[in-house]
Structure formats: structure tokens, C-alpha cells
Amino acid sequence: MWGEVEVPEKDVYQFPKGLPGFEEETEFALIPWEDTPFSYLQSVREKDLSFLLVSPFTFVPNYSFELNEVDKEELEIVEQVSVYSMVTIHSQTNKSTMNLLAPVVLNPEQRLGKQVVLHQTPYETRHLIWAEDEAKSVKGGV
Known part of the structure; x- marks a missing residue:
């Protein structure tokens, strides 16, 4: 998808337990998507494995958890x-969602990461990114 990309070491994170469903993948690069609020979490070992991420606070300012x-x-x-929240892009952009129930938590100092599943929370795995009124102003996609 990217071809070869040089990633600064400071942007490579160790996920000691991998990600749910991808436990064998323990090293990911965080790659910003220029001029958007999104980033990619790209496996260092498996070029075809990447996840679209976004800061949940961009769209849900009062998002919080302990x-x-x-x-x-x-x-x-x-x-x-x-x-970060993992994003699922829908063919109709206004139906794209982010996973608020299982945030990706990164320690930028130690470059460690983990996807954490929250318990006893109102958050869901498919939270619409754009509210209905905002979605109308989104033309042509992300």
C-alpha cells in the first residue's frame, strides 16, 4: 500500500501482546495521514496489515476512561x-465509525502500546464519527 516508508524510531511502538486477533504482530509504526486528524498503525513485519486510527477527542471531546x-x-x-480509536471506514463516509470501547493506548516515552478493552462503560465499538448534521457537510470522503 505504501511502498517503502522510512519511519523514525520514535514512531515505532512495541505491542508486547500484539493486538486482539493479531497477537503475533508486536511492532507497529504510527504514521500520520498528512493534513487529516487520522494516522495509520502499520505493522513493521507485515506490510499488508495496518489500522486507521484517530484521536477520539477530535470527535468526542468529553471521552474519558480510567x-x-x-x-x-x-x-x-x-x-x-x-x-487513539480504531476507525472503520464505510463506503458511505458518513457511516464510518470509531471504536471507543477498545482504545489503543500508547506510551510515547517508552514506545509501548496496547489495545485496552474497557469494562462497565457506555462506549461502543461502532460510534459514528460524524454526527448526522456534521455528516451532511462531509463531501467526497475523508
Whole structure:
């Protein structure tokens, strides 16, 4: 999809347990999609495996959750943390969704990452990115 891309080491994250369904993939590069709020999480080993990510706060400003102690320890989080949601692009762009129930949490200091599944939360796996009124103004896609 990309051809060969040079990725700075600071943008490569270790996912010690992989991602759900892709446990063998433990190294991913975070690649910004220029001039959009989106990024790609690209497997370093498997060129055909990448996920579209977005900061959930871009579309859901009041999104929040408490990271449990086990996840904090696994990610070695002290201060800095980045949170992303996986995006599913629908053929009708206004029906594209993001997964708020299982955010991708990154520690940019240690370059560690994990997809965390939240419990006892109102969030869902298919949250519409654009509200109906916003969707009307989205022309031609992302």
C-alpha cells in the first residue's frame, strides 16, 4: 500500500501482546495521514496489515476512561499517554465509525502500546464519527 516508508524510531511502538486477533504482530509504526486528524498503525513485519486510527477527542471531546493499574504497569506509564480509536471506514463516509470501547493506548516515552478493552462503560465499538448534521457537510470522503 505504501511502498517503502522510512519511519523514525520514535514512531515505532512495541505491542508486547500484539493486538486482539493479531497477537503475533508486536511492532507497529504510527504514521500520520498528512493534513487529516487520522494516522495509520502499520505493522513493521507485515506490510499488508495496518489500522486507521484517530484521536477520539477530535470527535468526542468529553471521552474519558480510567486506565487500570495493570494496564498502566504493562505500558510503564508515568506521565505521558496517547489515546487513539480504531476507525472503520464505510463506503458511505458518513457511516464510518470509531471504536471507543477498545482504545489503543500508547506510551510515547517508552514506545509501548496496547489495545485496552474497557469494562462497565457506555462506549461502543461502532460510534459514528460524524454526527448526522456534521455528516451532511462531509463531501467526497475523508
